[in-house]
Amino acid sequence: MIVTKLILRNFRNYERLEVRFDPKLNVIVGDNASGKTNIVEAIHFLSLARSFRTSETSELIKYERQFATIEARVEEDTIHKDIVAVITPSSKKITCNKKPVRKISELSNLINVIVFEPKDALMFSDSPLVRRNFLDINLSKKSPVYLENLMSFDKLLKERNSLLKEENVDLTQLDIVTNQLIDVEETLCKYRQAYVSEINNILSKIIVNIKGTKEEAHLEYYPFVKVDGEFKNRATRAYERNKESDIRHKVTQLGIHREDMKMILNGKDISTHGSQGENRIAVIALKLCPYFLIEDKNKKPIIVLDDAMSELDKIHQERLLKFLEKLEQVFITSTKLTVKNASVYEVKKANITRRKA
């Protein structure tokens, strides 16, 4: 899928902006604070109904305005979809061809955007939450079953935690909720494990392609108990062992909400042994994995690389660009970047102009 047109009104620093984009490489250049990230933030917003930069919706609305809109035309082979988001400080309404889109799962099927933002380069030394989010977001887009179970999990976890916070914990109720929790966790862990192994089938190939040297990379996922036919028994015993401590701490200390994963590059943990550039390339490769795991050419996600190039040397920049050229549609933002075979747009004074080829 590709975005062919974008119209912003009162979004961030833009009063009104209208721009047409091309398939393949779209490079957005401009000085610091000119509004490059704001544009890709708007494109990405349409895929998840949330920003990758803030959870405060009101920050997206131009100062002193009441609401913002993002409109995009998305094309998939011969189909086109007009997606519109209307954002107020307290609401987000999305429509596709004028019909309301109420579920996020529906939305990410209409427009799928993968984003790499500068802070992702440190994804493996950041908190485990960031790594779990990677799995949760990609798996939720891929599977409605995962999303449904994840939402049940969040509800059950809240319920269990509020039971634990009571003066006299209702042990019967605690056991009931714990069993329900284990049921959904079994499904979620299986999905996580299977997805990590799908990623591991292609991760090294992408890294080798970008780096041009022989590399072996894989993710190591640590489920909170071993995922096999004995999952339920193991998990039940683990929660039982932890029960007293959970009651003392008034919180659920064990479960999929505490899981983590590592990336191993050439036998070493990348967070402690990898250089900054290596981490950056490895995370870009990881973020591109879902693109290759979707087989339907028309459903291939739109890729956004916000300021991903600046800290890479010339050789790696060029190799990465060569790799990205093959993808359906990619947006790259940069303060300075010369790219052949790309549509280049210049952002200045809250306006965008296409550079002549």
Ligand SMILES: Nc1ncnc2c1ncn2[C@@H]1O[C@H](COP(=O)(O)OP(=O)(O)OP(=O)(O)O)[C@@H](O)[C@H]1O
């Ligand atoms: N709600 C808003 N209303 C008006 N202006 C805003 C709003 N939110 C952010 N801005 C402004 O938008 C400008 C551009 O931000 P943006 O992050 O897109 O810049 P950028 O081109 O990506 O810069 P850099 O190269 O430093 O990453 C900033 O100066 C910021 O103050």
Ligand SMILES: [Mg+2]
């Ligand atoms: Mg920026």
